[in-house]
Amino acid sequence: MTEAYVLHEYSQSGNCYKIRLTAALLGIALERRGYDILKGETRTPEFLANVNANGRIPVLQIVDRSLPESNAACFYLADGSSMVPEDRFDRADMLRWMFFEQYSHEPNVATLRFWLTFVGEAALSEAQRGQIEAKRAAGAAALELMDEHLAANAFFVGDRLTLADIALYAYTHVADGGGFDLGAYPAVQAWLTRVAATPGYVAMDA
Amino acid sequence: MTEAYVLHEYSQSGNCYKIRLTAALLGIALERRGYDILKGETRTPEFLANVNANGRIPVLQIVDRSLPESNAACFYLADGSSMVPEDRFDRADMLRWMFFEQYSHEPNVATLRFWLTFVGEAALSEAQRGQIEAKRAAGAAALELMDEHLAANAFFVGDRLTLADIALYAYTHVADGGGFDLGAYPAVQAWLTRVAATPGYVAMDA
Structure with missing residues (x-):
């Protein structure tokens, strides 16, 4: 089929x-x-x-x-499911975290994982190597912001899982591949466990 | 008030x-x-x-x-206006261009404008200077992709102005401040004129 x-x-x-x-x-x-x-x-x-x-x-x-x-x-x-909030502010707030993910999280957390785990540090260009330090700091700042939010909230928007959680979960749960220590972000770790416990959850390697 | x-x-x-x-x-x-x-x-x-x-x-x-x-x-x-399409695919396609803007356009086109026009090349760090060439190429690729799309379409999604146009207009219409030559993208130029002709339009300096 x-x-x-x-x-x-x-x-x-x-x-x-x-x-x-x-x-x-x-x-x-x-x-x-x-x-x-x-x-x-x-x-x-x-x-x-x-x-x-x-x-x-x-x-x-x-x-x-x-x-x-x-x-x-x-x-x-x-769209139309409970993973996109019906409330107008919450719907926009979900998008806020999704844009944050693509602008402030992915280019740092995901790119360092790609460079260090997939490409390999030895194969990086001079220009890429020159960005590692800034991406390390910006990625840590993104994780810190998430940790602050999750210390007071079970999920990013409202009281249930939305696409904001999915978007941020994807690269956060493998951030160690980019050299980030998730042990420094306890609220993020507890949230990762909550997301993985959602009925229907599949792992990245599945 | x-x-x-x-x-x-x-x-x-x-x-x-x-x-x-x-x-x-x-x-x-x-x-x-x-x-x-x-x-x-x-x-x-x-x-x-x-x-x-x-x-x-x-x-x-x-x-x-x-x-x-x-x-x-x-x-x-x-949300709820004609600037967000009612059609499910078109609504997601509008978001597609908005995520493209934040991931592939803004970090190149807007950042070069900020660095070259507001900060000034002399005040840039070594690491920033090392990224100019890559951002120049990536910004040009984003403008080229827009130009190809706009050669066949009056607006980014459907046949009317949506938030995809607003998002991409903001930094494209001042891209010369980052050293991009808009003369190389005729379909983009025609679209800039169309957006600026929308009833209610205000200029950046207004």
């Missing part, structure tokens, strides 16, 4: 995992199609023409239409 | 301008409160405690609640 949804992905990417986790929690089936980003498989002329002109994964294909950007794909899948 | 909405901002920031432009197009009044980011006025203990623990502007204050992240604030203001 052909699924209505095809996820173009790299399985170890947290951005791709967000979409799989959202779909799993909603009981939605996805066909998975893998690309090795380390071999440039998302920069081929065919990928650029047919999947994403931006040369990035994930892309959620919905029948014959393509939706790049992980958080937009999660929004599409969860 | 006290407005229900207070915008904590730096007037020359495109991220702050997005919110003013969205409000103007919707006929919503905002009280503006300015901070000089070059003097660190958004990193004071008072700002961090009362406005945004992330130390960034803009923040949209809605009565007594604060909403950071420019695109989330625009979403709050426009």
Whole structure:
């Protein structure tokens, strides 16, 4: 059987995992199609023409239409469900954390994991090496902000799991791969445990 | 009279301008409160405690609640209006372009403008100078992707102006301040003219 949804992905990417986790929690089936980003498989002329002109994964294909950007794909899948709040402020506040994730968290926490665990420090360019210290500080600041919020709140928005939690969970739970010590953020650790206990949860390696 | 909405901002920031432009197009009044980011006025203990623990502007204050992240604030203001599509795919596709803006456009196009026009090249750190070339290439790639899309479409999503256009307009129309030549992107230029012709439009300096 052909699924209505095809996820173009790299399985170890947290951005791709967000979409799989959202779909799993909603009981939605996805066909998975893998690309090795380390071999440039998302920069081929065919990928650029047919999947994403931006040369990035994930892309959620919905029948014959393509939706790049992980958080937009999660929004599409969860729109109308309890994972997108009905309240106007809460809905915008959820997006606030999702934009925070893409601007202040992912470029630091995820990029350091990619550089240090997947590419390897020895293979980094001079310019990349020059950014490690700033990304380490900015990533720690993002985790600290999350920890402060989660010390007083069970989830990022309201009293239940929303896409804000999914978006921030994806790279936070593997932040040690970027050299971040999650032991310094106890409220984040307790929240990671809460998210993983959600019925329907799937692990990144599943 | 006290407005229900207070915008904590730096007037020359495109991220702050997005919110003013969205409000103007919707006929919503905002009280503006300015901070000089070059003097660190958004990193004071008072700002961090009362406005945004992330130390960034803009923040949209809605009565007594604060909403950071420019695109989330625009979403709050426009939610339920024609600037947020009713169609499920189009709504997610609008968010796709807004996440693209924050991930692939703003950190390159806006950051180079800030560094070169506001901070000044001589005052940049070694690490910042080492990133100019990569940001120049990534910013040009973002503008090129926009140009390809706009060569075939009047607006980013559907056939009317949405928040995707507002988000991308803010820093694109002043991209020359970061050393980008908009003459290379004719479809982007035609779209800038279309956006500026929208009834209710206000300029960044207004």
